Amino acid sequence: MSKMKKPLLVMASALLVLVTVMTGCTKSNEGSPPPTNNPPKTNEQPNEPPKENTEDKWVLGEKPLQFSAYAHYQDTDFPKWESTPIGKYLSEEKEVKIDMIKAAGAHTQKLSAMMASDDLPDMIWTDRDHPDMDRLEKAGKLVPYDDYLDKYTNLKTWMGDDLNLLRSADGKLYRFPNWYSSRPFGNAGYAVNKKIYEELGSPKLETTDDLYNYLVKVKEKYGDQVVPFEPHRAQERQGLGVLYTAFGEGASYTNLNANLLAVPKDSKLTSLLTDPVFREAQKYISKLYREKLISQDAFNQTEDQVKEKVMTGRVAVYASANPTLFASEAHKELTKTDPNAGYFMIWPIRKEGLDKNKIYPGTYTSFGWNAAYITTAAEDPEAIFAFLDWYTGPEGMNVQFFGPEGKNWKGFDEEGKPNFTENYDPKEVAEIQTKNDKVMFVGNTSYIDPAKWKYMESLPVEEQDWVARYQQTITWPTQLNVTEFTGLNPPTDSEEGIIRTSVDELFLEIYAKSSMAASDEEVDKILDQGNKDLMDLGYDRLLEWRTVKWQENLAKMQK
Template identity: 50%
Template sequence: MKRRRALLLVITAVFLLATVLAGCSKSAEGPQTDPAPTSPNSQKEGTEKTGEENPSDVWEFGSSELEFSAFTHYSWQDFPEKMEDAPLWKYLKENKKVNIKSILASGNNDQLMATMMADNKLPDLIYAERNHNDIQRLYKAGKLVPLDDYMEKYPNLKKWLNPKAADLLRAPDGKLYQFPNYYATIPNGSSAYVINKKIYKELGSPKLETIDDLYNYLVKVKENYGSEIVPFDPERAQDAQGIGLLYGGFKENAYYRSFNANTIAVVDDANNKLSSLFTDPTFRESQKFVSKLYREKLINQDMFTTDRGQIQERVINGKVAVFAGASPLAYASQGNAELSKEDPDAGYFVTWPFYKEGLDKNKIYTGGYDQLGWNVNVITTDAKEPEKIFAFLDWLTGPEGMAVQYFGPEGGYWEGFNENQEPIFTDAYDPVKVAQIESDNDAVIIAGNSSYIDPVKVKREMDKPFEERGWMTRYQESITWKTHIDHTALGTNLVPEAGTELADISVNVVDIFQQALSASATAKSDADVDKILDKAEQDAVALGYNELLEWRTQQWLKNKELLGQ
């Protein structure tokens, strides 16, 4: 299978990398395993530094040239090939003397990363899932730059990142090597159901609240539009995204995170442990609903092979009735702007999560938020100027960087900052064009600071009537931020160390889950769903799933304790 083939490549790469590092200096040795020291960014209450002068050796971002290579370790995206291809990067090149050289994988990220590790020629900056085994491997090989000293010199990450959450990111040696993206101390996230407004009106604007309402609506879509419209399009079903939203509608306080490859478990609050996803009654019920949609052609028949570009095209062209995913708002905002240009009745709106009849709608969550966000950036020891790269990331996550990423360069839609470091918006501010800026920068927002930008966006829009607010902001404030549960304790330290027996079990369980997910979603009957998930549970247990669940339970409980939960 592709996953096992990729794993074999990685194992080979690690062996070769270890051989190369064997004769290196002390700086290339693996990190020490002493107990983690007290977090350097943990301060006593009331001692936060304010107004102090920066150390004299701090490099001012943009004062001199900065060039580095960057690689996004995801199969579904690359960084732009040219800096001119994203507004933010274009601005950086023209105004901040930055030249970023993208390393493109074109979907073959695992293979390319394995090759780079084997050749001992790494990108200067890697953007990846924080729990990715390759990040662990690079750490153990001594190939990552610690960030603690830089964090003390540059102000923004230290100011905005919750120290308790930061401690979850620390490596076994107690040091911080990862710079998080979209970290937050308040609910955030964009998992949602997006509804085609024109189709909804043409069908009589029916009630859309429960799971049954959704089913009846999709039936009407198919009856009235045939193959011209995809009734329900779940984004990245292979990662359980759109399917995961449906799962959350069948149980109060359900965790969307249960489907993550680094979790694959259900929170059992009654027994304070993590339990099998395969035997979870809610998962079985939701998968039976998905397979029913599939059998009746009410859901995208190619949902497990459709790429993001195809979904984006359908959304922009209005060929989807209901669109669901972990981050559908960027595409939907773009589609709403395009469709409404020609027809004011066209476009999209976001609806409250669908829920099973009888459940409390206010305890239904389409997603979760993590105080550490989603992704991380690491700087490798191949970087010639690691401190400058950190300064760049720190600028991105601060007020000026956030303002440029979301609202464009200063002098356009904003000019200067107020006493709270919030951008002062000009009369030229255009919510449609601002939403387009955010959408166009989506792939290069790698150090997002949700705690800063979300309140800024809301404050700018809340004095306006609902329909005049920025499309994305209006639905984030009114729906998505209210329907995301805190899953920080499930978000990190649940990945076994690479090369261990538990790591092998985890890889095998992921394979079993992905196969069972697609097989049960496309099953011919409810009975077949049960058979598929029974077999998945049997196979997973035989390979050590129970041991993995027990270990993850202990890690989860430690995380909760560290977070004070």
């Protein structure tokens, strides 16, 4: 699930007509400074915002800033900075230039080579608990942020006390989280092809039995021209992980994550492979697989291949950690030529008899999904941190989402949200967000979600943004908070860290084999042997180590 790194309202391809009159735009506050200390009003936020230390403070635009950045994700490279709206604006107006380092798919080799030659990028953006970052930290190659937090206060203000859970074993903070939030968020779930659904009579689609019967009908009618169930990239636990949650109340998508790979039970983390819910889900999945109701290349297809199928409407049901990214774009394109085409989202599928309000196809933490690290290669790490802190604050968030102040927004209201102007262009805004998506390094969900919804809620339902509408009604209410399970990765050079790597590699093999099993009996056989093989690698020791850390997290959260 390393690719669960998309923002919440970022990917919207607006299906809106141009709106010339905005509601709620107050001109009395136009041009007012951004609210740097106005976090969401929740019990999770500190009562008093930290006081800024303005002495020798780096200010965006007062002097040039140039640094290198690298996205350490397979199949992901940062685009050229100036090719994005935010990059072009900041480069031309604020003299901020970022040199993007590409790996062209060879990310493991690329970072290993940079580490070996001690030629690191100034900033690395990757998983919040990536083992390669552990190695760099141990080698003293990461810059701690502690000295900057009271000087540049957006992160500390908006993140609150939960920021302490991101500290490393030495007590220092090296991670700047992305899409952190104090409120539920996330996009995991199911998108359904509207045209196919209506052609098949718009049947009930609520339970796993309903889903199976529907997929059978899809295959009978459309044959190989349509993929009945598209699970995105299964090797990243994507759509199959979503389907797993249908079989248990409170079953967590994160249970399959390499950073957990366990099921909590009686204050302990227990083996995923012995979990009855996981086993039942695997039997259901293998049935779909052997009846060719699911993508036969689910474990080796690329993102581009998935997108092509969704964009051309050749998918009946699409499940993913973030189906809104492709489905919203596809909806926009398909409805251009056929108003009855496109996609819609459904309430999460559940096994018959389970409470629909206790099924969570996705998860969230207050830390989001990934993080930005500054390395000791940076000539001025404080300036980079100050830039990231501005980027994550109200002004930075608004420029990334709505463009530079003046056209679509101007100033802030009394709640710190942007004032949208009568010139607000939803099509332009959607394009800005889509093009900026891959360079949103340190998104602030707590701020931007209410800011975006301020505009959307003023529109008729049929004109509301596709993503925003389904987030409000389906995805956000059905995401599970798993903040307590963060930071459960042992150091890579420890015995548990070595076990972790081996366990995850073997688990993916077991996961794929059991998903493609020829029968329920074979699923049990594969999982029985797989559990034994994992234990032989030290899986039980890893579970014990993670249980201790999990209990420590719970203790910290209760303080």
